[in-house]
Amino acid sequence: MCLLKFGLILHITGITMMVELTVANFMAYQSIWRLLPNEQEKASLVLKATERFPLLQIVGGALILAGGITMLVAFNGAIMHMAWFKLKMILLLIIIANGINIGRMMKRIRKMDKLNDAASVAEMRRRIMRFNILQRLTFLFIFVVSIVQFN
Numbered sequence: 001m002c003l004l005k006f007g008l009i010l011h012i013t014g015i016t017m018m019v020e021l022t023v024a025n026f027m028a029y030q031s032i033w034r035l036l037p038n039e040q041e042k043a044s045l046v047l048k049a050t051e052r053f054p055l056l057q058i059v060g061g062a063l064i065l066a067g068g069i070t071m072l073v074a075f076n077g078a079i080m081h082m083a084w085f086k087l088k089m090i091l092l093l094i095i096i097a098n099g100i101n102i103g104r105m106m107k108r109i110r111k112m113d114k115l116n117d118a119a120s121v122a123e124m125r126r127r128i129m130r131f132n133i134l135q136r137l138t139f140l141f142i143f144v145v146s147i148v149q150f151n
Helices: 001-037 040-049 053-074 084-109 116-150
Strands: none
Touching: 001 040, 001 053, 001 116, 053 084, 084 116
């Protein structure tokens, strides 16, 4: 039972980190969009402040994975064949793929010399908004699937 609780603590800590960083990312980019038209220097500072978010999300993902594996060991792998667990794994893969895609885009944004091209900024804004909505909905579905645990 101790192994299960330890795994659950790791798992919940990782989920909390990833959700918090998704929300922080959303809030930071709302500030960036508000600052961009007139205050590019301040917008660049906010963008710079978010540079470590991807690394922290990787740490959160690693904690989720370590906690999940620990709980699987505690259950002797019994939950691996349950439908809710398989769905949860698919949702987790969506979060990982979405995170990788947005990470690539963040690198491109940080390398841009000018953030005053209205069309480019509008496209970036649309993609980041889509990322945040998809991440939050996927986390919500993971919570629901984990609680309901249908077979």
